[in-house]
Amino acid sequence: MAINLYIVRHGETYFNFLHRFQGWSDAPLTPKGIQHGLDAGTRLANIHFDGAYSSDLTRSVHTARYILKNNQANSGIEPTELPDFREQFFGSFEGVDSEVVTTTLGAYKPNSLNTYSDFITEFGMAEAMDTIYLADPFKFAEDDEQWWTRVSHGFDDIRARHHDGDNVLIVSHGTTIRGIADKLGRHDFASNSVKNGALMRIELLPSTATILNFNDDTTVF
Incomplete structure (x- = not known):
C-alpha cells in the first residue's frame, strides 16, 4: 500500500515577509503568497487528487484552495482541515522577530548562531524544537515529542482514509x-528553509515513508 503525498508549504504571509516566527499565529497571505498557491496549483494541475487536506490555519486553508483552483484533473474536492498538520507551536516566541529568537536560543548553546537554519544544521530539528520549549518561560511551546505525536497521528489518519495508489494533497x-x-532520516533536507509554495513528495507506506522530492518549486507533475 503506497499513498502518494504532495505536501506543499503555504504561500507567503505578512509574518513571513516581516521575518517573524508564526507557529499557530494566523497572519494572512500576501499578494505574493496568493500567487505561490496558484503557481503550485499550476505545477500540480494534472494530478487527480483523491483527497485534499490542510492544517486548520487560514494561510494553509487558503493556499490549498488556490492550488485546487488551478487543478485540471477533475479532482472536484474542497480541502479538509486537519489540525495535526499545523506548524509547531512556538509559545512565547509567536510573532517575535526571527533574529531575536535565534539570539535567545543561542544562549542555551555554546556556539553563536546567525539564523534559525544554522541552529537546525548544527543541532537537528528535534533539538531546535526542544530548545524552543526550554527557552519559553511559560512552557506553552511544543517540544519535539508533542509535535511528532500529533503529526504521526496525522499520517495514521491519512493511511486510514486512503488506499494504495491514491494521490493526496496536504498543505502544511x-x-x-x-x-x-x-x-x-533526511537531516540534509531539514537543514534548508522550505520555500513558500514548494513541495515535498512522499511515498507513504503502512509503516514507513520515503521522500521523493523536497523543496521543489519547479517540477511540473
Whole structure:
C-alpha cells in the first residue's frame, strides 16, 4: 500500500515577509503568497487528487484552495482541515522577530548562531524544537515529542482514509515539513528553509515513508 503525498508549504504571509516566527499565529497571505498557491496549483494541475487536506490555519486553508483552483484533473474536492498538520507551536516566541529568537536560543548553546537554519544544521530539528520549549518561560511551546505525536497521528489518519495508489494533497508549514524530513532520516533536507509554495513528495507506506522530492518549486507533475 503506497499513498502518494504532495505536501506543499503555504504561500507567503505578512509574518513571513516581516521575518517573524508564526507557529499557530494566523497572519494572512500576501499578494505574493496568493500567487505561490496558484503557481503550485499550476505545477500540480494534472494530478487527480483523491483527497485534499490542510492544517486548520487560514494561510494553509487558503493556499490549498488556490492550488485546487488551478487543478485540471477533475479532482472536484474542497480541502479538509486537519489540525495535526499545523506548524509547531512556538509559545512565547509567536510573532517575535526571527533574529531575536535565534539570539535567545543561542544562549542555551555554546556556539553563536546567525539564523534559525544554522541552529537546525548544527543541532537537528528535534533539538531546535526542544530548545524552543526550554527557552519559553511559560512552557506553552511544543517540544519535539508533542509535535511528532500529533503529526504521526496525522499520517495514521491519512493511511486510514486512503488506499494504495491514491494521490493526496496536504498543505502544511515550513518547520513541520522540515521536521518530517528529519524524522524520515533526511537531516540534509531539514537543514534548508522550505520555500513558500514548494513541495515535498512522499511515498507513504503502512509503516514507513520515503521522500521523493523536497523543496521543489519547479517540477511540473
